[in-house]
Amino acid sequence: MSDTIIRIENLVKIYGKNAAKTHALKGVSIEIPRGSFSCVVGPSGHGKSTLLQLIGGLDKPTDGSVLICDADISKMSDNKLSELRAEKIGFVFQFFNLLHNLTAMENIQTAMMFGKIPQKDHRAKAEKLLALVGLSDKANAKPSELSGGQQQRVSIARALANDPDILLMDEPTGNLDSESENEVLNHIFEIHKSGKTIVIVTHNTELAHRADLLFVIKDGILIQKEGLS
Amino acid sequence: MKKILLFVLITLFAVGCAKDNGEAELHILSIYNIQNDPLAFTGVIKIDGVASSFSESDATFFTVMDTNELLACRNLYCGAYAMPARYSGSDPLPELADMVDITGSFVQTDDGYYFEVTELVVRQNIMHRLTLSNPGGTQ
Amino acid sequence: MxxxxxxxxxxxxxxxxxxxxxxxxxxxxxxxxxxxxxxxxxxxxxxxxADALGANLIITPKNWCAYDQISILTGNSLPESLQYSVLAEVSAIPGITAVPYLTQTTAVQNRPVSVIGIYPAEMLEFNDWRVREGNYFSSRDVRVLVLGSGIANSFNLNVGDTLTIRGENFPVAAILEENGNNDDTAMYLPLSVVQEIFDVGEYISYIGAKVENIAETESYIAAILDVVNVSVTTDRQLLSTxxxxxxxxxxxxxxxxxxxxxxxxxxxxxxxxxxxxxxxxxxxxxxxxxxxxxxxxxxxxxxxxxxxxxxxxxxxxxxxxxxxxxxxxxxxxxxxxxxxxxxxxxxxxxxxxxxxxxxxxxxxxxxxxxxxxxxxxxxxxxxxxxx
Structure with a gap:
């Protein structure tokens, strides 16, 4: 097993057909070592989110390959991809994307339902994760009863539900005020310390400077790479 | 949830009341029911039928035939039983082949009986559903 | 979860x-x-x-429509247009037991009720009636009423009560046991009495007939049609209608x-x-x-x-x-x-x-x-x- 947990080779993604074609990614190659903290930056709408979605198997590339732990996920069946997302990858989105009719606790447990965690352990583990993000007292709150920052922290707890190796975050603080932003970032740093591989798409320059690896995407291509060699 | 339950309960209650109200009214008899032994019906009763002919000498007298019988033989002059009735109230008399609901009681006379109508309700006319309706016409 | x-x-x-x-x-x-x-x-x-009708055959005037046939099942009054003489001719056929029915309507407490003219003794046996209380008809022309159990119950009538039919008073002489069919919802008088008070002369409504051998029903029907101009229905046919x-x-x-x-x-x-x-x-x-x-x-x-x-x-x-x-x-x-x-x-x-x-x-x-x-x-x- 190599040190590279995520390997992307010549990734191409084209949306639409004929005249309405959009080349979101035009051949991107990236290697991300296990346990690293990477940031993907660049102008809006130039392919950063697309890149993250393809890494996480939320969409399929038009060409090229994505290897997670040396397995080519671009050739995986839909079911295998779902398993991958359940067990190896946790997602955090800019707009939180919590299930509105469930409580914080239930949101986390739903993720556990799709992973291989036995139902009898759901409650205990969920409580632990809520404690990790400092929201033990909000276990039974619905998203509508939580602030933006709190929702994002629940979202992070959910992403950690099945103890994944990789955390992918798409502008996790993009929708938060600066105070909540700092809170969330601190949690992310804590989680990185526990050995998870983190890839964040962000506009936050401070975050970008603290990353081990920095990737700059413009017009669908990787124009700059900084950090660990 | 509570509101819905309340709505359902009220509906059921209303239906129950409506059902009770129906039974409080007079049971409607047909001409068929009374024709064999009219004087066995005492007091006030309610009958439905079809106005089948009118007296030339007394404008308050008319006859009533059984609705189903008339619809079956489709002719006012098919010889079926026609009950004599009298109405001297203020409402207009029925026309030929009008369906009527009449409330009243039987009155015995020297040579028979008639039905004295106290309340007359005229419903739809069924002349269009009858074929021959002219007396003395060839058939 | x-x-x-x-x-x-x-x-x-x-x-x-x-x-x-x-x-x-x-x-x-x-x-x-x-x-x-x-x-x-x-x-x-x-x-x-229909099963409880008690007759294998129903003999009616020709050209009765289905509605009239149903009236037999319901016990409603029927046009009395079978000649009385038909009864004698049908009864004369070996293997057939026949009873007459003359159905009319009167009122009890302003509700229409069937009155059926019958041969008392024959009907008792034909329909396997039992008497719940009182004394059944003693002859073919005694002027008393026998009530079906349903009538007695619905109108709260007892033996000894009097009902007026066509202007004449009749005492209730007996009440029948429940039969579980339309026999319960009618009143009974001797045939001659009904013919008299309802002024119908020598007519009856229909005839119920039992045959000795059900398997031979077809030939019995043929025999009946040979001697009289009527319509013969089996209870199966009525039922299917x-x-x-x-x-x-x-x-x-x-x-x-x-x-x-x-x-x-x-x-x-x-x-x-x-x-x-x-x-x-x-x-x-x-x-x-x-x-x-x-x-x-x-x-x-x-x-x-x-x-x-x-x-x-x-x-x-x-x-x-x-x-x-x-x-x-x-x-x-x-x-x-x-x-x-x-x-x-x-x-x-x-x-x-x-x-x-x-x-x-x-x-x-x-x-x-x-x-x-x-x-x-x-x-x-x-x-x-x-x-």
Whole structure:
């Protein structure tokens, strides 16, 4: 097993057909070592989110390959991809994307339902994760009863539900005020310390400077790479 | 949830009341029911039928035939039983082949009986559903 | 958290929508169940009544229509147009026992009641009557009344009471034991008395006849038709006439129930399709956190199945209640003539309940199929790209 947990080779993604074609990614190659903290930056709408979605198997590339732990996920069946997302990858989105009719606790447990965690352990583990993000007292709150920052922290707890190796975050603080932003970032740093591989798409320059690896995407291509060699 | 339950309960209650109200009214008899032994019906009763002919000498007298019988033989002059009735109230008399609901009681006379109508309700006319309706016409 | 909890929470999030969709299925199933329940018991009732008629053959004037034939079953008064002499000719045929019926109507407490003119001794044996109380007719022309048990009970009449028929007073001499058929809902007088007081001369309404050997029925009918110009029906024929009428009514009603079920099914499809377009983002989230497309499919299918299950149970309950109320209402209507004396009972049994719930779930699951499949097909990115 190599040190590279995520390997992307010549990734191409084209949306639409004929005249309405959009080349979101035009051949991107990236290697991300296990346990690293990477940031993907660049102008809006130039392919950063697309890149993250393809890494996480939320969409399929038009060409090229994505290897997670040396397995080519671009050739995986839909079911295998779902398993991958359940067990190896946790997602955090800019707009939180919590299930509105469930409580914080239930949101986390739903993720556990799709992973291989036995139902009898759901409650205990969920409580632990809520404690990790400092929201033990909000276990039974619905998203509508939580602030933006709190929702994002629940979202992070959910992403950690099945103890994944990789955390992918798409502008996790993009929708938060600066105070909540700092809170969330601190949690992310804590989680990185526990050995998870983190890839964040962000506009936050401070975050970008603290990353081990920095990737700059413009017009669908990787124009700059900084950090660990 | 509570509101819905309340709505359902009220509906059921209303239906129950409506059902009770129906039974409080007079049971409607047909001409068929009374024709064999009219004087066995005492007091006030309610009958439905079809106005089948009118007296030339007394404008308050008319006859009533059984609705189903008339619809079956489709002719006012098919010889079926026609009950004599009298109405001297203020409402207009029925026309030929009008369906009527009449409330009243039987009155015995020297040579028979008639039905004295106290309340007359005229419903739809069924002349269009009858074929021959002219007396003395060839058939 | 498990898939059932998730489904239950999903269904209840929009309480109004949940209730109205559920109502749609409940009404569809309720009408279906009510019709099954009543229809079944009406059939049973008619069959029972015909079976209990007590005659293998009914002899009527020629050219009576089906409505008149039904009147025999209901005991309504019939045109008296069979010549009395026919009775003698039919009785003369070996192997046939025949009794006359002359049916008229009078009133008791302003309700129409049948009065039937009979040969007392012969009828007692022909119909296997038992006397509950009082003294049965002592001769063929004694001027007393014998009541069917239903009449006595409905009008609270006892032996010794007097009823006025055609202006003459008749004492009640006896009350019969319950027969479980239309014999219970009539009053009886000797034939000659009825002919006299109703002024019908030498006519009767129809003749009931029993044959010695049921297997030879056809030849008995032929023998009768040889000597008199009448119509002969077997009780099987009468039954099938009525049953086919009931049958077509039943079919019509079941079609209506079927239509409401189809409407309910479309209601579910509509609800589920709306839910899916509203919950697209949610579907994307579920996929993003590891839900397989199979799981999504299962979730939506379970939701529609649950509508069917709950709607089925509610529908059975409501349908049963409706049939309890509807039974007496049917008895009041024209249809009720067929079942005089016994309102159709709401008859629900385990097979009907299971059939209804199974049907309800099946319809709901089928309705949910297309929406569920559509939901599962979306890639996570596609689903989440909807605002």
């Amino acid at each position: 498990n898939i059932f909890k998730l489904v239950a929470k999903n269904l209840l999030r929009r309480k109004g929508r949940f209730v109205f969709t559920l109502l749609g299925i409940t009404i569809g199933m309720a009408s279906f169940v009510a019709l099954l329940s009543l229809g079944g018991s009406m059939r049973g009732e008619v069959t029972r009544q 009525v049953l086919s009428m009931l049958g077509s009514i039943n079919v019509a009603l079941q079609l209506i129930a079927g239509v409401s079920l189809v409407a309910a099914a479309f209601g579910i499809i509509n609800t589920m399709m709306t839910a899916i377009s509203e919950r697209r983002r949610e579907i994307g989230i579920l996929r993003a956190i590891g839900g397989k497309s199979g799981a999504i499919f299962k979730i939506f299918l379970l939701e529609s199945g649950l509508y069917g299950f709950l709607g089925g149970i509610l529908g059975v309950a409501v349908g049963y209640v409706v049939s309890i109320f509807a039974g007496p209402m049917i008895a009041e209507s024209g249809m009720g003539d067929l079942l005089k004396g016994a309102a159709p009972e709401a008859s629900i049994n385990a097979p009907i309940i299971f059939a209804a719930i199974f049907l309800s779930v099946a319809i709901s699951v089928l309705s949910g199929f297309y929406p569920a499949w559509k939901a599962a097909k979306l890639t996570p990115a596609e689903a989440m790209s909807y605002e």
